[in-house]
Structures are given as structure tokens and as C-alpha cells.
Amino acid sequence: MKITEKIDVRFPRTLAEALRLQAGEQTRGKLLAGGTDLMVQWAAGVPAPERATSVWNLPELSAIEMAPDAIEIGAGVTHAFLRDCVQIRRHLPALVAAAATVGAAQIQSRGTLGGNAANASPAGDTAPALLVTGGSVVLASLSGRREVPLDRFWIDYRKIDARPDEIIVAFRLPPKGRAKERFRKIGTRRAQAISKVMAASRILVEKGRIVSAAIALGSVAPTPVRLAQVEAFLVGKKLSPKLIDEAEQLAQATVAPIADIRSSAEYRRWASGRLVRDALEHL
Amino acid sequence: MSTIRRTWKINGKTVAVRFPAGRRLLDVLREDLGLIGSKESCGEGECGACTVIVNDEPVVSCILPAGQLADGTEILTVEGIEKKRVGRLIQQAFIEVGAVQCGFCIPGMVVSSYALLCKNPKPSTKAIREGLAGNLCRCTGYTKIIAAVKLAASRIPAAKRT
Ligand SMILES: Cc1cc2nc3c(=O)[nH]c(=O)nc-3n(C[C@H](O)[C@H](O)[C@H](O)COP(=O)(O)OP(=O)(O)OC[C@H]3O[C@@H](n4cnc5c(N)ncnc54)[C@H](O)[C@@H]3O)c2cc1C
Ligand code: FES
Ligand code: FES
Numbered sequence: 001m002k003i004t005e006k007i008d009v010r011f012p013r014t015l016a017e018a019l020r021l022q023a024g025e026q027t028r029g030k031l032l033a034g035g036t037d038l039m040v041q042w043a044a045g046v047p048a049p050e051r052a053t054s055v056w057n058l059p060e061l062s063a064i065e066m067a068p069d070a071i072e073i074g075a076g077v078t079h080a081f082l083r084d085c086v087q088i089r090r091h092l093p094a095l096v097a098a099a100a101t102v103g104a105a106q107i108q109s110r111g112t113l114g115g116n117a118a119n120a121s122p123a124g125d126t127a128p129a130l131l132v133t134g135g136s137v138v139l140a141s142l143s144g145r146r147e148v149p150l151d152r153f154w155i156d157y158r159k160i161d162a163r164p165d166e167i168i169v170a171f172r173l174p175p176k177g178r179a180k181e182r183f184r185k186i187g188t189r190r191a192q193a194i195s196k197v198m199a200a201s202r203i204l205v206e207k208g209r210i211v212s213a214a215i216a217l218g219s220v221a222p223t224p225v226r227l228a229q230v231e232a233f234l235v236g237k238k239l240s241p242k243l244i245d246e247a248e249q250l251a252q253a254t255v256a257p258i259a260d261i262r263s264s265a266e267y268r269r270w271a272s273g274r275l276v277r278d279a280l281e282h283l
Numbered sequence: 284m285s286t287i288r289r290t291w292k293i294n295g296k297t298v299a300v301r302f303p304a305g306r307r308l309l310d311v312l313r314e315d316l317g318l319i320g321s322k323e324s325c326g327e328g329e330c331g332a333c334t335v336i337v338n339d340e341p342v343v344s345c346i347l348p349a350g351q352l353a354d355g356t357e358i359l360t361v362e363g364i365e366k367k368r369v370g371r372l373i374q375q376a377f378i379e380v381g382a383v384q385c386g387f388c389i390p391g392m393v394v395s396s397y398a399l400l401c402k403n404p405k406p407s408t409k410a411i412r413e414g415l416a417g418n419l420c421r422c423t424g425y426t427k428i429i430a431a432v433k434l435a436a437s438r439i440p441a442a443k444r445t
Binding site for chain 1: 285287304305306310327328329331334340341342343345346348350351353395398399412413414416417418
């Protein structure tokens with residue numbers, strides 16, 4: 001018998017049904033969306049749980065709502081959907097670019113935005129793009145809904161601010177407006193490679209001056225991070241080659257990456273600066 | 284352990300299946316239904332040998348919990364693709380170009396090529412590389428595989444592209 005067959009997977013048809021299962025300790029299961037992280041972990045020997053609760057295709061997790069102040073994207077929306085959705089691309093281009101770099105076509109068909117965020121890998125590609133929107137995560141449980149700002153959602157290595165009875169239902173993401181967004185990922189090869197470092201940015205320049213700046217990096221810390229120091233340094237300044245040099249150096253000085261199988265600390269530090277430069281050179 | 288039932292449309296035929304709730308789609312296809320065209324190589328979603336098409340999207344069946352596919356789901360495997368016009372063009376092109384060495388990756392390559400050509404019947408080399416990025420081949424070096432997909436695409440009549 002294959003390892004995943006030891007798991008009692010339940011397939012609720014509605015969010016309400018799933019929330020009821022998750023509310024009780026005896027019925028609660030590991031949440032299973034597209035399974036592109038979990039099924040691999042279980043195949044690779046991570047102990048399988050007794051129970052799992054499938055949230056794949058729950059209608060309440062599949063919706064997209066476009067309001068002027070925020071685009072609400074269901075946690076169950078796949079990377080393939082984001083990759084192909086022209087309207088979302090217009091307002092959240094960095095997120096769409098990030099989704100298009102997750103694995104390859106087969107993984108994008110199944111991998112969800114909620115799964116990528118909840119998996120909370122520092123190398124999760126959509127996290128920096130979510131972070132620069134300044135948006136929030138919507139969580140549901142039987143006791144109601146709550147919203148957590150994304151910059152407080154990833155609390156530690158593979159730890160998120162969600163209770164065991166909660167399910168992520170959506171992400172509320174303010175559109176970029178007149179700002180420019182960019183996403184760049186550095187991996188071993190272009191496709192199907194986990195990132196060594198990646199960056200997302202949302203920067204507004206008016207009359208040559210930086211009005212607002214949000215820059216986030218992945219794979220340089222236990223969680224995805226905003227570069228608050230670099231952002232504060234940039235705001236109010238005139239864009240110039242000298243400013244870009246200084247921002248690059250500041251970025252290198254503020255990150256404290258580690259070495260692992262994918263990259264060295266030195267390379268990650270250097271690449272962090274280059275990615276900040278790249279964002280500023282493309283405004 | 285609970286057993287579940289599903290009724291899907293596999294390669295155009297309605298099929299009812301029963302399986303343990305945590306079974307992988309690949310095992311249902313190969314072991315329960317005898318559709319052994321889909322191969323298992325890495326078992327971890329990396330290589331694409333087990334690629335099938337579910338509701339028009341390519342997926343890797345080795346990491347797909349079969350129970351998540353609702354009744355009425357349409358599944359196309361390499362066995363079904365062989366019977367499609369574009370599928371036959373792909374097959375013929377792989378043979379003519381000599382794109383096959385050991386052959387283990389080829390069912391997955393054919394399925395991904397089919398998924399690609401259904402969406403984009405005239406793909407650029409870059410689009411072919413991207414469309415096949417989730418399929419690994421340890422023998423050929425990809426050059427002939429890409430040439431085969433190009434040849435197949437060149438033979439798709441403009442009006443009949445599925
Ligand atoms: C070959 C391959 C290549 C990959 N390449 C990349 C890559 O380039 N970049 C990248 O970022 N990732 C990559 N991944 C990882 C994975 O595909 C993504 O992280 C994907 O978005 C996970 O989504 P999922 O729906 O499959 O999650 P699942 O595996 O179903 O779940 C992942 C985690 O999220 C939790 N979860 C899922 N949904 C919810 C919810 N609604 N509420 C609360 N918790 C939830 C689960 O309990 C689990 O802990 C790759 C995976 C494979 C197999
Ligand atoms: S066997 Fe499924 S991707 Fe390799
Ligand atoms: S022909 Fe041998 S793996 Fe591709």
C-alpha cells in the first residue's frame with residue numbers, strides 16, 4: 001500500500017462542512033489543497049497524518065472579486081488561473097509573474113495560492129509578490145472570520161498566524177494603481193527550480209521622485225521579508241544612478257541569508273542587492 | 284480506511300471506480316484500470332513521466348489525490364491522445380524525427396505536447412520549451428523532442444486544431 005493510502009482523506013463539498021470538520025480535534029485533518037507540496041513531502045518520508053481534509057475545488061475558495069480598493073483572490077485559485085488571467089495581471093502583475101514561475105505547467109494546474117502561502121517555505125515564490133501589495137489574508141473558522149495583514153502572517157520558518165481550526169479563504173490585495181511592479185526569480189534553471197533568491201517590488205515614481213516603495217525578498221530569511229530600511233531610504237528621493245548604487249549596497253547590508261543546498265550566503269547577499277538594483281532600473 | 288467512488292470520463296468513456304480515499308490518480312489509472320501508458324519515474328512531481336490531462340489542464344498524476352477529482356471529471360491519458368488527430372500527428376512526428384531513445388519519458392512528453400498544441404497550435408521554440416519544462420528526459424538532450432513538436436505543429440491544419 002502506498003503511503004498516502006494510510007491517510008483518511010475527507011472531501012467536504014462546502015466551506016461550512018470543512019470548517020465543521022476542522023473545529024473538532026477528533027475530526028480535524030491536515031488541509032489538502034492541490035497537494036503539490038504535501039503529496040511530495042509524504043512521498044519523501046515526512047510522516048503522514050492520520051486524517052486530511054481536502055479543500056480542493058471548494059466553491060467558496062475559488063472566487064475572484066474585483067473591488068476598487070482590493071482584489072480578493074480565493075485561496076484555492078491555482079497558479080495556472082493566475083498566470084492566464086488578464087484582469088488580475090493588470091492590477092497585480094508581480095503576483096501573476098510569480099505564479100507563472102511556480103514549477104512548470106503541471107504544477108501550476110494544481111498548486112494553489114493558499115497552499116503556497118500556508119506552506120510557508122522561505123522559497124515560496126508568490127510570498128514576496130503578496131507582501132508588496134500591503135494586503136491581508138482572510139481566515140475562517142466556525143467562530144467567524146478574521147483578517148491578518150500579510151506582513152504579520154509569516155511568523156517564523158514554516159509558521160503562519162493561523163489556528164488549527166482555521167482555513168485560509170482568500171487574499172485581499174490592493175491593486176498597484178499607478179505604481180510599477182516587478183518580480184524576478186533566480187534559480188538554477190528557469191523552469192521547475194526552487195528559488196535561490198527572488199524579489200518583488202511595487203514602486204511609485206512621480207516627476208522623478210520616489211513616492212512610495214515596497215520591496216520584498218524570498219529565500220534570504222526564515223520568512224519572506226519586506227526590506228523596510230531600503231524602502232524608507234528610497235522614499236522622497238530622486239531616482240538617480242547614485243541612489244540605485246546606494247540602495248543596492250543597503251540591501252546587501254540589511255539581509256542576513258543562510259547557506260543551504262541551493263545557494264551560499266554570500267551569493268544570496270550579493271543577489272539581493274542586484275535584485276533591488278534591477279527593480280529600480282526598471283522604473 | 285474509507286473507500287470512495289467516482290465516475291469520470293476517461294479517454295471519452297464513462298468509467299466508475301472505487302478506491303481508498305488517499306489513492307493517487309496514477310495508481311488508479313495504472314493498477315485499477317490497466318492504463319499503463321502513464322509512467323512512474325520520480326513519484327514526486329518533478330519529471331512529468333506520469334502527466335495526464337484533467338479537464339484540459341496537464342497534471343502530474345503521481346502526486347494527485349484521485350478522490351479530489353469530482354464525478355464528471357474528464358481525464359485524457361496517452362492512450363486517449365493516440366486516438367486524437369493532433370495526438371497522432373505528435374506520435375508520427377516523434378517517430379519521424381527520431382525523438383525517442385529509451386522511451387520512458389515519451390508518454391509524458393506526448394501528453395504535455397498535446398496540452399501545449401491544444402492551447403497554442405503554432406508555438407515558438409520558447410513556448411515549446413516552456414510547455415515541456417515539467418518533463419525531464421535523461422537520454423535525448425531535448426533537441427529532437429522540440430523538433431518533433433515543431434513538425435507536428437506544422438502539420439496541424441489551420442481550421443482543425445483539436
Ligand atoms: C515539481 C515541483 C515544483 C515546484 N516548484 C515550485 C516553485 O518553483 N515555486 C514555489 O513557490 N513552489 C514550488 N513548488 C511547491 C508547490 O507547488 C507550491 O507551494 C504550491 O503553491 C502549493 O499549493 P498546493 O495547493 O499544492 O498545496 P498543498 O500541498 O495542498 O498544501 C501546502 C500547505 O498548505 C496548507 N494549506 C493548503 N490550503 C490551505 C488553506 N486554504 N488554508 C490553510 N492551509 C492550507 C496545507 O495544509 C499544507 O501545509 C513545487 C512543487 C513541485 C512538486
Ligand atoms: S513520476 Fe510523476 S512527475 Fe515523475
Ligand atoms: S528517451 Fe529516455 S528518458 Fe527520454
